[in-house]
Amino acid sequence: MEYVLLNALSLGLIWSIMTMGVYITYRVLDVADLSVEGTITLGAAVCARLMDLGLNPYLSLLLCLAAGALAGLVTGLLHTKLRIPALLSGILTMIALYSVNLKIMGVANLPLLRIPTVFSMVGGLLGLSKALATILLSGVLALGLAFALYWFFGTQIGSAIRATGNNPHMVRAQGVNTDTTLILGLMLSNALVAFSGGLIAQDQGFADVQMGIGAIVIGLASLIIGEVVLGQRHFMARLISLIIGAILYRLIIAMVLRMGMPADDLKLFTAITVALALSLPRLQTLWAKNGASARGGK
């Protein structure tokens, strides 16, 4: 049981960075960006390949950020300059990345056998077990990135990006090129997602070309769980709620698996949960209407 909890905690912390990326597009920019399904694998692929080639695992992680930003740039250019709808732009990038990721890895599954990772290095340095080191390092990274995002979205550029998701019309009237702010937001989002992918590869000890499937739904589920638990309050609280949501999601999954749900049904379970959570506002109005007519309305 203790192992299950620790595992849920470390997975949640690592995936919370990916959730921050999803938050930037889905909530801040008001764009559903599906490229993340490809970029999370891209991060894992780049990280595993570079480490396989002998590059330092920290440096490999930093390069994941750059690779993710590049993928975000592609989606952004497709959407803003070529006027392809955002959803389709993301899908195109996602599909293209599948081939790109295979090219980077050379195989469908690239293991990191006996290669030191950031987690084993931190564990060795501090004399911690791998599980504790993973929790410590990913926790520090998640919190650090949350603070960095809080700072960034408070700056002049960050404010313009937030406003773009809110009211692009007004932003243009204030002299800001909304193409640029959208592209910047997509680059930042995908950089975080790829970074998270790199951490996942180092944690699980391999990169797999299939690992991104359903990532967007996991991100959304974590985001919504966080919002339900902490509410939509101050920006810093919302960023922290993403971390808590990602951990709770992993705990819920661990719980239903222990209760006997087959692991193959996980994605169906997650999809239904997210569909229910997203339709909650609509369901509430429908219930309210039914309630009103039951009380004697026409």
Next chain:
Amino acid sequence: MLQITGLNKIFSPGTVNERLALEDINLHLLPGDYVTLIGGNGAGKSTLLNVISGVHRQDSGSIYLDGKRIDHLPEHRRAADLGRVFQDPLMGTAADMEIQENLALAALRGKPRGLAWGVSAQDKALFHQRLAELDLDLQDRMATKVRMLSGGQRQALTLLMAILKTPKLLLLDEHTAALDPKTARKVLELSDHFISSMKLTCLMVTHNMRDAIQHGNRLIMMSQGRIILDVEGEQKKNLTVEQLVQMFSLRSGEELVNDRMMLG
């Protein structure tokens, strides 16, 4: 200040929906001109403002602002010199951001944005002082999300954002049409206040004939994409709503006028 020459705009050219929105518009505004623009639905008033601000691109003709040609620039580049308030009170502000954050976005209109903190202490002092001019007690609620404000408050805030960095031309697009009469009067008074105290050049679209006569120093009437009346000074001051209605029928060959324009 504003020099428009031979401006034409056709929507959906070559289709069954083809519509001549602007036809050979020539318009010259002097610095300090406060022009009211009136006309029926589809006369081209809003289209004219949207072509000036770069939302739409003209098919032919030129637009100069303060001697600089702007008609080839994208919308966000023209914004440096333009202050805009729209008919829809929701359109001019970012609802999920604070009053002071909205003002900070407007304070940097046309300037490069960097990694400095969005709202500085200096900004706050300035915003407090300018918000007080609105006389809506918003200066004590600067950290409130704009979503919480009424339509009138949001429109007054949008107006303040439009003039926070002095624009060369203020474009008001029926900015009081969606407000209740009392609030509309208040926002119009504020507009007059800023225009006269800052000596702004302004083009104001309105549906309301009385407002068009009472405000500004010059009145322009449009019909079917053309300017059909242009009066200023004493002649404009002495106009009556009845005369305007007559002139409209005479010059456009159409019968005015919906009740909203008559009574508004």
